[in-house]
Amino acid sequence: MKLLILLLPSLFLTANGCLRVRWMDKCSPTDPAIYLFAYSNDVNYSYVRSSREFLDPTIKRLPTRFVKTATVRFDIKTKEDIVFHDGDTFVDSYTAAHKHMDQQEVEPSQSFDSIETGSDVLDMLERFINTNRPNICGSFALIHMKRCPNEVEISKIVEKLRAYHIQLSLAVVHPSSGGLHPETLYDLAAKTNGFCTFSNDQDADSVVPHAIWPNLHYSLNLRVSGTGKMVLPSLTLPKQLYMPPQMFVGVQRTAPTIIGCHIKMSKCF
Ligand SMILES: *[C@@H]1O[C@H](CO)[C@@H](O)[C@H](O)[C@H]1NC(C)=O
Numbered sequence: 001m002k003l004l005i006l007l008l009p010s011l012f013l014t015a016n017g018c019l020r021v022r023w024m025d026k027c028s029p030t031d032p033a034i035y036l037f038a039y040s041n042d043v044n045y046s047y048v049r050s051s052r053e054f055l056d057p058t059i060k061r062l063p064t065r066f067v068k069t070a071t072v073r074f075d076i077k078t079k080e081d082i083v084f085h086d087g088d089t090f091v092d093s094y095t096a097a098h099k100h101m102d103q104q105e106v107e108p109s110q111s112f113d114s115i116e117t118g119s120d121v122l123d124m125l126e127r128f129i130n131t132n133r134p135n136i137c138g139s140f141a142l143i144h145m146k147r148c149p150n151e152v153e154i155s156k157i158v159e160k161l162r163a164y165h166i167q168l169s170l171a172v173v174h175p176s177s178g179g180l181h182p183e184t185l186y187d188l189a190a191k192t193n194g195f196c197t198f199s200n201d202q203d204a205d206s207v208v209p210h211a212i213w214p215n216l217h218y219s220l221n222l223r224v225s226g227t228g229k230m231v232l233p234s235l236t237l238p239k240q241l242y243m244p245p246q247m248f249v250g251v252q253r254t255a256p257t258i259i260g261c262h263i264k265m266s267k268c269f
Contacts, residue, residue, distance in 0.1 A: 084131075
């Protein structure tokens with residue numbers, strides 16, 4: 001009897017009389033969370049490092065819900081564990097994380113030999129969730145990519161990322177170093193309210209939202225061709241934004257060639 005009472009809040013009868021179990025949400029948007037920096041062993045590390053010159057001062061100054069930084073290098077012959085960096089504060093953890101990354105950089109000799117080998121980014125994300133560490137739910141993952149996945153069917157990982165409200169920001173360097181399906185990355189971001197851009201080395205992570213603009217305010221995926229006009233639903237932004245708003249627009253030319261472009265708004269909304 002006691003057990004039945006405990007279960008009651010999560011049992012619902014649906015309209016057709018079937019019993020349905022609804023799980024409580026795993027976290028809310030303001031809960032403490034992890035900031036994951038993940039990068040493919042195929043990237044040119046000098047760009048990962050230089051992108052932080054811009055990120056560092058800001059992330060250390062702004063209030064944040066992140067409490068810990070995790071790092072991982074993927075697309076590497078011997079799989080590496082995701083490292084959660086300790087620190088009394090988020091900034092301490094962030095500093096330790098980047099010291100670790102700068103020591104590790106990349107090891108080209110450990111990259112996959114064949115250009116046909118797909119990126120193991122999806123496996124990396126699954127392993128991140130499966131660590132079952134506290135504060136995984138609501139995490140933000142900034143992912144530097146150069147190799148594309150071979151998978152096309154991604155519903156399982158999408159379901160998991162959504163259940164844990166993990167937001168992805170995929171900075172993909174074009175041309176890729178291997179793998180068959182760049183569009184899977186775009187698909188993954190679109191289905192998880194994340195962001196994905198394909199651009200050259202230098203621009204790759206300056207065109208994705210990261211710690212400074214981590215929140216997605218508007219998302220539409222439109223199929224366009226030729227010339228013409230289209231009226232989009234109006235865009236409303238919260239009044240208080242830390243920085244002048246930037247608008248990121250992803251344009252996919254013809255699959256699998258995808259270009260990311262970036263429009264900086266000169267005027268506040
Ligand atoms: C990485 O990029 C830097 C800066 O453009 C360049 O000097 C260096 O040769 C590149 N490294 C590799 C391995 O391509």
